[in-house]
Amino acid sequence: MPRILRIAAAQMGPIQKSDSRAETLARILSLFDQAADRGAQLVVFPELALTTFFPRWLLQGDALDAYYEKAMPNPQVQPLFDRARDRSVGFYLGYAEMTPEGRRFNTAITVGPDGAVLGKYRKVHLPGSVEPKEGQTYQQLEKRYFEYGDFGFQAFDGADGWHAPRMGMLICNDRRWPEGWRAYGLQGVELMLMGYNSAAYDPNGGTTEGAELRTFHSSLVAQANAYMNATWAVSVAKAGNEDGSGLIGGSCIIDPDGQIVAQAQSLEDEVVVADCDLDACVQGKTKMFDFAAHRRPQHYRRLVDQVGVRHDRT
């Protein structure tokens, strides 16, 4: 008996600096309803889905703080939680978190069909820099505006109505780092959710990577890491021209063979849906990627014993 979960990738077009929270939430609710109308049981939104990608600018004080959610839910976002419960459809949502103690994280939550939070993740692999780079039109200041995620990669159980998949979350740049995927894979994850805001140009000043190559990279890492961990993966963009800065699209749903089964075609608000049989993970997990039978951790020590490149022998 297959364990089929119908999932929607709810790609968002750009959110301009001038857009109000109310306008953005109305778009999110519209995408949510489109997905629910198509029978989706889980809707995946992008990273930082409530605001523009503000780390592209050097900001401070209230101008910066305005981008963070001081609680989740909060009155502005509560209608999404209410809608989830009303329609019995869950969601993944990325947002900038400020804790009561003033700590800041790039965060995502997965909310179940009862409107309750099932899991929370704080981005581990923050790209960019702490200090602004001179002469750049756009910065990538995630290392300035967020602390490194302190939860690590903790899998969690999805809702019973979803066939209780073992689940994990990543955010944007995390999807390029196989260590995070493997940490989840070693917990038996069957479904990975991730949102992203990926520049169509190189945010650190390179000129050799265009939007097409960067969209290829985005799909490539999600496909290969899904395959190598025998898991479904849903990877969702905020896309298009946001405040003059281009973001790639390419939101997709990927099966445990690494094949794209549904993909957004635009750089706008767009919902794509797929029926995901969670038991399609079984072949990979029990054969090619039977970790207990085939992994050799005694040869993986470098992965934890060093951070950067070293040329010495071990």
Added chain:
Amino acid sequence: MPRILRIAAAQMGPIQKSDSRAETLARILSLFDQAADRGAQLVVFPELALTTFFPRWLLQGDALDAYYEKAMPNPQVQPLFDRARDRSVGFYLGYAEMTPEGRRFNTAITVGPDGAVLGKYRKVHLPGSVEPKEGQTYQQLEKRYFEYGDFGFQAFDGADGWHAPRMGMLICNDRRWPEGWRAYGLQGVELMLMGYNSAAYDPNGGTTEGAELRTFHSSLVAQANAYMNATWAVSVAKAGNEDGSGLIGGSCIIDPDGQIVAQAQSLEDEVVVADCDLDACVQGKTKMFDFAAHRRPQHYRRLVDQVGVRHDRT
């Protein structure tokens, strides 16, 4: 000034059980000369390039031992080493190794343009089973016929005439395991060489994966791991119908962006060549995949602390 190394992927068609070593070595020398005539400085041959893929049968005694090289070089393979020195062209070659103490490994060497061995690798990720599986036409008995490689993943320096690339080797199934790639990536590897014999059917009895899907998997993991470690990669098949059992082709040369720049089109003996600028690794290694700036090993403990899947919290 670019550091360009011209590399050949020398895919081999099948080697039948009935083929003599002399016949096989003649094919290898012919491929080597084709590559050298096209200006290649390094020729990459498959895994177990001197014999049929014998782990598909249950064998013992002399019938098994005949497949192993008791020394490297040895009189039968010496002509390849001589040709390398004569033409100042190096090679990667996979073979079954039997040590003087009778230990058996699935091994590969890289030989420099002077005919001397630059590096040696013993396969870490052995697939298959120790015991034959009942009712299977073909077995996958690598775990029976080889010990797990005991060298780990030790990078080495290529020849000066190759612009001294930092190099690593993998063998077949290793290419599906990101830990091995990362162990090399953490040593600054710029060029990964790997040979494979990958069944076009599932050797452990699955029926859902055909040759097209398995060829896709083969390219996918090589492309993504090359990109995620900002390295060139050369992945070379023994292909075609070998003793009644199908092997995938798809040999390819991959750039540090994960893009295939040359790929074999047949399932036969076939040489493809590419000019590989080793400095194309610099952008990835210094920006997106600047490991020292971006890796977070404190969250990777599971990768070495456990072998198989565990559902507990850490």
